[in-house]
Amino acid sequence: MVRTPTSNTTTSRILAKPKSNSKSKSLKSGRPPLLSSNSTPSTTSHPSISSKHTRTLIRTHHVLQKRLAAARLANDTPLINELESRLSATGGLQSYQLASTVGQSATRGGDSSRVLVHWLRSEIDTRKSLTSSTPTTPIPPLRILEVGALSTTNALNIPNITTVRRIDLRSSGPGIEEADFMTFPTPNDPDGKGIWQGQKGYDVLSLSLVLNYVPDARGRGAMLKRTTKFFSEFKSTSKTLLPAPTLHNSRYLTPEHLTTIMASLGYTHLHTKTTQKLHYSLWRYDRDKRVVWIKDGGQTTFAKKEINPGGGRNNFCIILDEDS
Numbered sequence: 001m002v003r004t005p006t007s008n009t010t011t012s013r014i015l016a017k018p019k020s021n022s023k024s025k026s027l028k029s030g031r032p033p034l035l036s037s038n039s040t041p042s043t044t045s046h047p048s049i050s051s052k053h054t055r056t057l058i059r060t061h062h063v064l065q066k067r068l069a070a071a072r073l074a075n076d077t078p079l080i081n082e083l084e085s086r087l088s089a090t091g092g093l094q095s096y097q098l099a100s101t102v103g104q105s106a107t108r109g110g111d112s113s114r115v116l117v118h119w120l121r122s123e124i125d126t127r128k129s130l131t132s133s134t135p136t137t138p139i140p141p142l143r144i145l146e147v148g149a150l151s152t153t154n155a156l157n158i159p160n161i162t163t164v165r166r167i168d169l170r171s172s173g174p175g176i177e178e179a180d181f182m183t184f185p186t187p188n189d190p191d192g193k194g195i196w197q198g199q200k201g202y203d204v205l206s207l208s209l210v211l212n213y214v215p216d217a218r219g220r221g222a223m224l225k226r227t228t229k230f231f232s233e234f235k236s237t238s239k240t241l242l243p244a245p246t247l248h249n250s251r252y253l254t255p256e257h258l259t260t261i262m263a264s265l266g267y268t269h270l271h272t273k274t275t276q277k278l279h280y281s282l283w284r285y286d287r288d289k290r291v292v293w294i295k296d297g298g299q300t301t302f303a304k305k306e307i308n309p310g311g312g313r314n315n316f317c318i319i320l321d322e323d324s
């Protein structure tokens with residue numbers, strides 16, 4: 001989310017990974033030979049690993065996570081134990097993060113945070129020019145919360161213009177706090193834990209390829225809803241990047257349906273960029289919009305409903321409950 005000094009707007013982005021239709025291979029065949037549970041994700045160098053193995057590892061991890069979430073819901077202890085062992089055998093979150101880091105390397109399409117920076121360009125340029133024209137009155141930097149961060153050196157770092165806080169379920173290095181966004185203190189947390197660098201809230205919230213990591217549809221809805229609690233202003237702008245197949249080839253989600261879900265939360269769609277693999281979108285958050293939406297009788301809960309029938313589709317879905 002980014003709040004401009006002149007317009008009181010905030011921008012956030014949510015990026016999710018493409019969901020593949022292909023069936024997962026056996027863990028043995030899917031396990032990349034150059035990844036081990038001892039490997040450490042690096043932001044500077046990557047082992048020579050084929051994109052096929054990277055994709056297979058990521059896909060296998062997602063499939064096992066989904067099955068594990070279902071087993072936990074069913075309290076199936078033997079299955080939970082089995083799936084946890086299988087996840088661990090593939091290197092767990094550490095290997096998944098390494099595969100994702102490799103997937104983001106320059107040779108594989110580059111740092112996706114550049115899209116966010118591109119969309120924030122006019123905001124950044126305004127701040128740069130204000131900073132140079134009034135050097136004695138420093139402009140407060142854009143406060144960015146990057147959720148699901150694997151690197152501290154991406155395009156979001158712009159000296160004197162941005163300040164970035166990075167969190168992940170598993171920290172892969174200094175500068176990335178180990179924290180779960182779903183329990184991370186919100187700016188108005190009563191014990192003050194939500195204050196960062198002396199201030200409450202963020203101007204930009206980035207969830208790059210994170211939403212699709214959430215193994216169940218309700219959890220995704222809850223994550224989207226939770227994003228709205230982190231803005232420093234009630235009026236904000238939000239950016240969302242979703243994988244193309246999750247939006248363009250799902251039985252349960254389309255770009256239009258996502259727009260309706262986001263609108264119910266107070267988000268207005270600003271921009272979209274779709275590549276073969278990814279679907280980026282930028283949204284503005286305005287708390288008052290949600291108030292008006294509800295007043296006008298707008299839908300506030302979204303169940304699992306087939307809206308895009310057809311063969312060869314995936315089941316990526318977002319469910320929004322009243323209490324999510």
Ligand SMILES: C[S@@+](CC[C@H](N)C(=O)[O-])C[C@H]1O[C@@H](n2cnc3c(N)ncnc32)[C@H](O)[C@@H]1O
Pocket residue numbers: 015017093097100101104112147148149150167168169170179180181182207208209210213214
């Ligand atoms: C596919 S990686 C994406 C990394 C990077 N943002 C990118 O665009 O390449 C997804 C990351 O999101 C993290 N993640 C998923 N759910 C999270 C949560 N609730 N809180 C913090 N991090 C989370 C995972 O641990 C994982 O490292």
